[in-house]
Amino acid sequence: MSRKHPVISVTGSSGAGTSTVKHTFDQIFRREGIKAVSIEGDAFHRYNRAEMKAELERRTEAGEHSFSHFSFDANELEKLQEVFRTYGETGTGQTRNYVHDEAEAERLGTPPGHFTPWRPLEEGSDLLFYEGLHGAVINGTVDLPALSDLTIGVVPVINLEWIQKIHRDRAQRGYSTEAVTDVILRRMHAYVHCICPQFTETDINFQRVPVVDTSDPFIARWIPTADESLVVIRFKSPRGIDFPYLTQMINGSWMSRANSIVIPGNKLDLAMQLILTPLILRMIDTARKA
Ligand SMILES: Nc1ncnc2c1ncn2[C@@H]1O[C@H](COP(=O)(O)OP(=O)(O)OP(=O)(O)O)[C@@H](O)[C@H]1O
Numbered sequence: 001m002s003r004k005h006p007v008i009s010v011t012g013s014s015g016a017g018t019s020t021v022k023h024t025f026d027q028i029f030r031r032e033g034i035k036a037v038s039i040e041g042d043a044f045h046r047y048n049r050a051e052m053k054a055e056l057e058r059r060t061e062a063g064e065h066s067f068s069h070f071s072f073d074a075n076e077l078e079k080l081q082e083v084f085r086t087y088g089e090t091g092t093g094q095t096r097n098y099v100h101d102e103a104e105a106e107r108l109g110t111p112p113g114h115f116t117p118w119r120p121l122e123e124g125s126d127l128l129f130y131e132g133l134h135g136a137v138i139n140g141t142v143d144l145p146a147l148s149d150l151t152i153g154v155v156p157v158i159n160l161e162w163i164q165k166i167h168r169d170r171a172q173r174g175y176s177t178e179a180v181t182d183v184i185l186r187r188m189h190a191y192v193h194c195i196c197p198q199f200t201e202t203d204i205n206f207q208r209v210p211v212v213d214t215s216d217p218f219i220a221r222w223i224p225t226a227d228e229s230l231v232v233i234r235f236k237s238p239r240g241i242d243f244p245y246l247t248q249m250i251n252g253s254w255m256s257r258a259n260s261i262v263i264p265g266n267k268l269d270l271a272m273q274l275i276l277t278p279l280i281l282r283m284i285d286t287a288r289k290a
């Protein structure tokens with residue numbers, strides 16, 4: 001938590017939609033004249049693609065079958081914590097990118113499966129924005145929520161998460177359904193132990209729930225659309241949240257619990273704007289006065 005240099009952390013599994021949610025944040029930052037610097041969770045993987053393959057083979061031979069990108073020790077979480085801390089104290093830090101595919105390779109000038117060199121974050125920013133797998137980890141070595149001012153979970157129900165991952169990895173990253181299915185299976189242990197526990201730490205979770213049949217996510221021909229889904233929004237600390245205002249402004253929404261509202265899927269952008277804009281503006285106002 002930093003009053004002067006705030007940190008926003010958006011966390012979710014692979015394919016959950018954290019990159020998609022980043023676009024909504026970018027719109028809010030642009031509209032409100034806020035200068036944000038961004039870091040991607042994948043930049044903090046410990047290994048490049050070839051090293052990861054070798055490490056996986058080494059561990060599998062040694063009888064360890066649960067290692068994956070979701071595991072804490074496949075990532076430089078202490079380094080990530082250091083970036084959160086340094087940014088919070090000084091408004092500076094460094095990052096890099098993990099290059100997934102040819103399109104990113106062309107944009108970033110580094111081949112797929114490799115990292116770009118570390119580079120300093122642009123100076124003079126108002127806040128740091130993280131988006132990735134591990135933004136709310138507390139594991140005895142790191143405590144990331146303690147260093148972020150707002151922590152958001154993006155968590156579609158699991159069938160939908162898998163459909164989104166399969167479609168994205170096939171369409172944009174060139175993997176087959178079988179290859180993505182293998183990755184999902186290999187990551188399951190760490191999904192339960194490293195990814196899920198974060199969502200009790202997050203300040204707000206956005207959980208997309210399809211209202212069409214997704215019983216077999218491995219044969220779904222398209223990702224359920226916004227009109228074919230609802231979103232459950234859960235607040236860790238509902239005090240101060242104006243639920244009557246939200247349910248009045250968001251047509252078709254209702255409260256399902258004292259700390260949760262449900263909205264039609266096509267109102268997600270509006271809901272995020274209504275919920276997040278005042279929180280971000282308050283954060284920036286406090287930072288500018290600090
Ligand atoms: N609200 C949504 N409605 C429809 N499709 C969505 C929604 N959110 C995400 N998707 C789709 O799901 C796929 C995965 O989303 P995205 O790339 O944002 O995931 P991610 O969490 O950033 O994944 P990774 O961490 O692996 O990069 C994309 O094809 C995206 O278009």
Ligand SMILES: O=C(CO)[C@H](O)[C@H](O)COP(=O)(O)O
Pocket residue numbers: 013014015042049069098100113133173
């Ligand atoms: O989306 C991911 C994690 O969020 C990727 O699976 C990870 O970045 C590694 O990618 P690849 O296995 O294609 O090199």
